[in-house]
Amino acid sequence: xxxxxxxxxxxxxxxxxxxxxxxxxxxxxxxxxxxxxxxxxxxxxxxxxxxxxxxxxxxxxxxxxxxxxxxxxxxxxxxxxxxxxxxxxxxxxxxxxxxxxxxxxxxxxxxxxxxxxxxxxxxxxxxxxxxxxxxxxxxxxxxxxxxxxxxxxxxxxxxxxxxxxxxxxxxxxxxxxxxxxxxxxxxxxxxxxxxxxxxxxxxxxxxxxxxxxxxxxxxxxxxxxxxxxxxxxxxxxxxxxxxxxxxxxxxxxxxxxxxxxxxxxxxxxxxxxxxxxxxxxxxxxxxxxxxxxxxxxxxxxxxxxxxxxxxxxxxxxxxxxxxxxxxxxxxxxxxxxxxxxxxxxxxxxxxxxxxxxxxxxxxxxxxxxxxxxxxxxxxxxxxxxxxxxxxxxxxxxxxxxxxxxxxxxxxxxxxxxxxxxxxxxxxxxxxx
Amino acid sequence: xxxxxxxxxxxxxxxxxxxxxxxxxxxxxxxxxxxxxxxxxxxxxxxxxxxxxxxxxxxxxxxxxxxxxxxxxxxxxxxxxxxxxxxxxxxxxxxxxxxxxxxxxxxxxxxxxxxxxxxxxxxxxxxxxxxxxxxxxxxxxxxxxxxxxxxxxxxxxxxxxxxxxxxxxxxxxxxxxxxxxxxxxxxxxxxxxxxxxxxxxxxxxxxxxxxxxxxxxxxxxxxxxxxxxxxxxxxxxxxxxxxxxxxxxxxxxxxxxxxxxxxxxxxxxxxxxxxxxxxxxxxxxxxxxxxxxxxxxxxxxxxxxxxxxxxxxxxxxxxxxxxxxxxxxxxxxxxxxxxxxxxxxxxxxxxxxxxxxxxxxxxxxxxxxxxxxxxxxxxxxxxxxxxxxxxxxxxxxxxxxxxxxxxxxxxxxxxxxxxxxxxxxxxxxxxxxxxxxxxxxxxxxxxxxxxxxxxxxxxxxxxxxxxxxxxxxxxxxxxxx
Numbered sequence: 001x002x003x004x005x006x007x008x009x010x011x012x013x014x015x016x017x018x019x020x021x022x023x024x025x026x027x028x029x030x031x032x033x034x035x036x037x038x039x040x041x042x043x044x045x046x047x048x049x050x051x052x053x054x055x056x057x058x059x060x061x062x063x064x065x066x067x068x069x070x071x072x073x074x075x076x077x078x079x080x081x082x083x084x085x086x087x088x089x090x091x092x093x094x095x096x097x098x099x100x101x102x103x104x105x106x107x108x109x110x111x112x113x114x115x116x117x118x119x120x121x122x123x124x125x126x127x128x129x130x131x132x133x134x135x136x137x138x139x140x141x142x143x144x145x146x147x148x149x150x151x152x153x154x155x156x157x158x159x160x161x162x163x164x165x166x167x168x169x170x171x172x173x174x175x176x177x178x179x180x181x182x183x184x185x186x187x188x189x190x191x192x193x194x195x196x197x198x199x200x201x202x203x204x205x206x207x208x209x210x211x212x213x214x215x216x217x218x219x220x221x222x223x224x225x226x227x228x229x230x231x232x233x234x235x236x237x238x239x240x241x242x243x244x245x246x247x248x249x250x251x252x253x254x255x256x257x258x259x260x261x262x263x264x265x266x267x268x269x270x271x272x273x274x275x276x277x278x279x280x281x282x283x284x285x286x287x288x289x290x291x292x293x294x295x296x297x298x299x300x301x302x303x304x305x306x307x308x309x310x311x312x313x314x315x316x317x318x319x320x321x322x323x324x325x326x327x328x329x330x331x332x333x334x335x336x337x338x339x340x341x342x343x344x345x346x347x348x349x350x351x352x353x354x355x356x357x358x359x360x361x362x363x364x365x366x367x368x369x370x371x372x373x374x375x376x377x378x379x380x381x382x383x384x385x386x387x388x389x390x391x392x393x394x395x396x397x398x399x400x401x402x403x404x405x406x407x408x409x410x411x412x413x414x415x416x417x418x419x420x421x422x423x424x425x426x427x428x429x430x431x432x
Numbered sequence: 433x434x435x436x437x438x439x440x441x442x443x444x445x446x447x448x449x450x451x452x453x454x455x456x457x458x459x460x461x462x463x464x465x466x467x468x469x470x471x472x473x474x475x476x477x478x479x480x481x482x483x484x485x486x487x488x489x490x491x492x493x494x495x496x497x498x499x500x501x502x503x504x505x506x507x508x509x510x511x512x513x514x515x516x517x518x519x520x521x522x523x524x525x526x527x528x529x530x531x532x533x534x535x536x537x538x539x540x541x542x543x544x545x546x547x548x549x550x551x552x553x554x555x556x557x558x559x560x561x562x563x564x565x566x567x568x569x570x571x572x573x574x575x576x577x578x579x580x581x582x583x584x585x586x587x588x589x590x591x592x593x594x595x596x597x598x599x600x601x602x603x604x605x606x607x608x609x610x611x612x613x614x615x616x617x618x619x620x621x622x623x624x625x626x627x628x629x630x631x632x633x634x635x636x637x638x639x640x641x642x643x644x645x646x647x648x649x650x651x652x653x654x655x656x657x658x659x660x661x662x663x664x665x666x667x668x669x670x671x672x673x674x675x676x677x678x679x680x681x682x683x684x685x686x687x688x689x690x691x692x693x694x695x696x697x698x699x700x701x702x703x704x705x706x707x708x709x710x711x712x713x714x715x716x717x718x719x720x721x722x723x724x725x726x727x728x729x730x731x732x733x734x735x736x737x738x739x740x741x742x743x744x745x746x747x748x749x750x751x752x753x754x755x756x757x758x759x760x761x762x763x764x765x766x767x768x769x770x771x772x773x774x775x776x777x778x779x780x781x782x783x784x785x786x787x788x789x790x791x792x793x794x795x796x797x798x799x800x801x802x803x804x805x806x807x808x809x810x811x812x813x814x815x816x817x818x819x820x821x822x823x824x825x826x827x828x829x830x831x832x833x834x835x836x837x838x839x840x841x842x843x844x845x846x847x848x849x850x851x852x853x854x855x856x857x858x859x860x861x862x863x864x865x866x867x868x869x870x871x872x873x874x875x876x877x878x879x880x881x882x883x884x885x886x887x888x889x890x891x892x893x894x895x896x897x898x899x900x901x902x903x904x905x906x907x908x909x910x911x912x913x
Contacts (some may be wrong), residue, residue, distance in 0.1 A: 006601040038791060051502070139584070183456075200564065226477045287782060306572065329451060332830065332831070343565040345842075347844075347845035347847075348845065349841065349845055350844065350845055350846075352845055353841070353842065353843045354840070354841075354842045355839070355840065355841045355842075356839075356851075357836075357838060357839050357840065357849065358836070358838060358853070359836060359837050359838070360825075360834070360835060360853060360855060361504075361833065361835040361836075362825070362827065362855050363829060363833045363835045364827075364833075365827035365828065365830045365857045366830070366855075367827075367855065368854075368855075368856055368857070369522045369854065369855040369856070370853060370855070371836070371851075371852075371853050372850075372851060372853070373838070373840055373849070373851040374848075374849065374850045374851070374852070375840060375842045375847065375848070375849040376847070376848040376849065377845045377846060377848070377852075384845070
């Protein structure tokens with residue numbers, strides 16, 4: 001039920017740009033791209049009339065003129081300011097949706113972590129890992145898949161453990177407004193392990209709009225730790241989907257931390273397609289000024305004996321808006337499912353708004369499912385306690401808010417990232 | 433487990449207890465819907481010109497609307513031209529005492545277990561019985577009249593209290609609100625009208641009984657309850673319908689208006705024919721119920737026990753406009769076989785210090801689907817608003833579904849909103865515990881379900897609570913999966 005939005009020019013220029021980009025692609029990729037783009041054209045940019053986009057409206061920003069090519073003049077000096085020196089490991093840099101090996105450092109051996117571009121890969125691989133998203137009827141996903149001929153592939157072979165964490169930087173850099181579609185496919189083969197952190201950064205003052213999509217495939221017994229970090233930044237618009245497909249006994253732990261961005265929409269889809277899978281997703285969003293942060297999650301329990309756990313917390317100040325929509329599906333076959341979900345938000349100012357919709361759809365009876373949502377302000381009592389011990393109002397407030405947010409940050413197992421997040425959160429809160 | 437299956441079969445094969453047809457000569461409108469049908473209804477009821485215009489306006493707007501599709505229900509296509517929109521027991525005689533009532537009609541009530549005389553004598557409940565759209569008799573009317581309480585059929589109120597009706601009809605649920613309210617506004621046949629004057633506490637529970645009687649008639653009743661300042665009223669609504677193979681449509685509208693410091697308590701027990709075990713037949717129950725706490729410190733409380741209907745689509749809501757007003761919603765929805773229910777509430781907080789509480793218990797068995805859909809909205813100026821919602825689902829059987837769609841929208845940071853939901857089945861350990869102590873499985877289930885729903889059943893007036901408990905036991909015995 002997506003309806004068309006007025007921006008015909010942008011659609012037209014996207015089409016032209018796609019044609020240029022596809023001139024060198026293999027025929028198979030070309031077919032997928034064109035099919036996806038057709039689908040996108042049919043659906044149009046999502047509007048608030050669409051139930052999934054009810055609270056999040058991108059129509060104003062889409063009226064801008066955008067550069068669609070990946071051209072940029074990013075220098076190493078400029079880049080190094082955007083990289084966090086504390087985070088040491090495999091550094092992969094994607095600029096405007098294109099993987100840049102010259103900016104990247106890979107510590108791991110080739111037989112542990114394979115980093116490739118999609119056009120070097122076989123038809124079978126593409127068939128297995130890309131064409132499935134064709135079925136998704138979301139316009140932004142289709143649009144991303146249309147530009148997937150530039151996708152970056154990370155593959156961890158069977159039984160390998162990626163020792164150093166992988167920091168994947170998505171950089172937006174241009175001399176004008178830019179609209180781009182980074183696509184990443186992570187394939188963790190049987191019994192492999194990886195720690196992966198996506199960091200979304202921006203260079204320059206122009207409007208950047210990224211429409212990202214990350215597929216994560218977990219084979220039997222695979223273990224993936226995943227982080228998505230969105231530091232504070234202005235004039236940045238983001239629609240990002242992370243789709244996780246589980247196989248037997250695999251284990252996924254994902255954390256999304258959103259501190260910045262003008263309008264941010266994160267989709268986290270977990271597809272628990274086999275027995276005994278274990279999935280945890282956490283999220284933290286801190287909004288200020290006119291920021292709009294939207295977290296959608298979908299946990300689809302298709303098979304028995306799986307566990308999913310979800311905790312999203314948010315702090316909203318200024319005129320910011322938060323959206324949480326958590327869907328849990330438990331299909332008829334998925335007996336003995338445990339699925340838990342919780343969403344807690346603190347509204348710090350009078351003008352902040354929170355819309356939450358925790359949704360459960362359950363078709364099996366032998367399950368334990370729960371969801372909870374709370375929205376409120378800081379409790380008076382702890383505030384009074386701290387004030388009576390001589391703390392100023394602002395520092396007491398700060399202490400309570402960061403304690404609230406720590407719940408999510410504490411779950412970060414990657415120590416350097418955890419430290420970084422603690423300082424980053426503090427900075428954001430002080431600014432607020 | 434085989435015992436369970438046996439009991440389940442017994443229950444599902446048992447026939448609908450209230451399935452009978454009363455042969456009262458009906459005076460019906462021709463099948464189908466057009467402006468003439470509306471004029472016919474209006475003329476039949478001898479309505480004033482403004483009401484006819486109002487109906488026609490609704491009808492013309494209805495033509496521009498489409499049936500909503502957003503709900504989590506599978507609704508077979510409804511042919512709105514295939515329905516008789518008006519059917520009244522022929523000639524409305526004027527009765528002075530209950531004995532004068534058509535004996536066959538009285539039998540109907542007796543079969544339903546709401547013998548009017550009995551109730552008059554024992555429970556002191558005043559019943560305004562609605563059979564196929566026309567209010568047949570109103571008991572205790574005189575006694576209520578002494579207090580200034582108006583409790584009569586809406587069609588009568590149009591003549592006796594035109595100002596009130598004109599002022600409040602469509603004030604809470606505008607005729608253009610949705611597809612079914614619009615249809616109801618065009619063709620509503622009758623319903624109850626209640627007005628409680630200033631400072632009066634209604635001494636008894638007011639009650640109506642709705643039945644859909646003649647074949648192929650939709651029931652489109654409209655209830656309007658107004659509680660003036662510092663008034664109190666408790667209103668009961670019970671619904672049954674005889675067994676019919678074709679689906680029958682019921683699209684009612686209920687409007688409640690609570691002025692300063694008044695309180696309205698509205699309770700429903702709905703056990704309309706749910707269709708047979710193959711999912712054939714049954715009532716489509718598409719009801720819009722909404723109340724407005726327009727005055728300060730007013731209170732509206734909805735309690736519902738929904739066990740019947742093939743499809744239920746119902747969201748009793750409260751608009752908390754007055755400062756310090758309170759809205760409550762207590763619901764038990766039970767679905768079995770192929771029944772579908774999409775029900776819940778809306779709490780719209782507009783005034784300061786408004787409070788709302790939602791307790792919803794869904795029980796699904798067989799191949800049924802039960803959804804809770806609710807909205808809690810805290811508007812910008814609703815300082816210190818408070819909401820607590822709890823919606824629990826119980827699944828009996830592995831082919832049923834339980835769904836929750838809660839919307840929470842908060843625009844004021846002093847608001848405090850909590851929502852909790854759980855879904856589970858009755859634990860085998862609990863059943864085992866009961867079995868050990870000599871309680872048979874089906875009794876144990878009834879016991880557990882009753883305990884599970886207690887929070888809601890406690891809100892019902894006593895006579896209803898007893899009936900509701902029986903209903904729960906009947907619809908669910910032995911369905912432990």
